Amino acid sequence: MNLSIALPAMVNGTAPSSPPNASSAVALDDRNGTVMELTALAPVYAWSPEIQGVLLSSLSYGSFVASVPSGYVAGLVRPRHLIGAALLTFSALSLLIPLAAEAGVALLIVLRTLQGVAQVMIQTSQYLIWVKWAPPLERNQLITISISGLMLGSLTVLLAGGFLCETLGWPYVFYIFGGIGLACSCLWFPLVYDDPAAHPLISAAERDHIARALAQQDCEPDQSLPIRAMVRSLPLWSGLLSQFTEHWFFYVLMGYLPTYLHSVLHVDLRASGFLSALLLGVAFISIILGGLLADFLLSRKVLSLLVVRRLFTSVGVLFPSLFSVLLPWVSFSLGVTMAFLVLSLATSSLCQSGALVNFMDIAPRYTGFIRGLSLVFIQLSGVIAPTVSGFFLSQDAQLGWRNIFLLSAAVDVSGLVFFLVFSRAEVQDWARAQTLTRL
Incomplete structure (x- = not known):
């Protein structure tokens, strides 16, 4: 930042x-x-x-x-x-x-x-x-408390950075x-x-x-990697694709939110910076609350781990998708638009306790490697989503925003369907210590 x-x-x-x-x-x-x-x-x-x-x-x-x-x-x-x-x-x-x-x-x-x-x-x-x-x-x-630091750091720089540039x-x-x-x-x-x-x-x-x-x-790291088994593992692929699809709308929002507020809602740049900071603050709080809620449901044995992962992912995908699709139809009101954006970020934060940490459930001993692999999918989303969004806006400034939000919802929901079908919450055979076949 x-x-x-x-x-x-x-x-x-x-x-x-x-x-x-x-x-x-x-x-x-x-x-x-x-x-x-x-x-x-x-x-x-x-x-x-x-x-x-x-x-x-x-x-x-x-x-x-x-x-x-x-x-x-x-x-x-x-x-x-x-x-x-x-x-x-x-x-x-x-x-x-x-x-x-x-x-x-x-x-x-x-x-x-x-x-x-x-x-x-x-x-x-x-x-x-x-x-x-x-x-x-x-x-x-x-x-989620540690992940929320990303939002808190971005919020701090967003609020203090401009002041430092102007004064010092x-x-x-x-x-x-x-x-x-x-x-x-x-x-x-x-x-x-x-x-x-x-x-x-x-x-x-x-x-x-x-x-x-x-x-x-079984969390002791292993120098050898069961690459062949990983490639064939649908639970692993469901988590990796979720990283790609669930970050799509996030990158669109972070890249184009000030532009949307300024060009569509006619908000000046200073106010758009404040509103962006407000959304980061909401994300900071909701990420922490989502983690607390997930552990409460697990500790009270209200839901199993797999149900928590799938439920939180579903809520974190379906509600933001709905709110994003409705954004072009409420552009007449800044208040309603901001309410939809706040609700979208608040609910999408539940994915941090859903699909986005599922790799720790299925392969704790390979946490570092799989996290690195998932970052590749996240960064691909960060490259493709803003590029496609820019193409839509260059074709038609009016319909471009509608197409951006519709595509974001479609990408997000498709990742959710794949995750609901193939996700698991138990350690996979290839991630256990007794795995013998390596590549």
């Missing part, structure tokens, strides 16, 4: 011939229509829209290339060391972004690609922590949040342990509780 917020301040679209390190005057209209001259607080650069697109995408380049390899490595290396090193690296590189921008756009692209590699190492390894630490009846709430200058967005990351990485190493048995501070009662809860779980 840092670069997305800072990029408008980094680019001088009005004076492309200015030297990169020169201060420039920015003209702003005040409420009385007069013009004020403000001196830029940081260097600006004459980057074309194409270069800006590459800069924003470069993080995904590293993540996409490193997803599967980092997932495999995560099963071989202590996740505590891998996550801590990746967080330290990512944060240190954030501090270097202003210097890289000054040195040249090529170096900045390389740096952002390296950040993408570090980021995906964190995403693939964090679930390995929960495999050892989270009892089955507490797993949903612990995972865009480099401080990277300095401040990079510094926070370094502080977190310094806390990570002394406070986090891979296994409860190795932790010096938790009580014996808590350690015994976790050990008893996980006694029957």
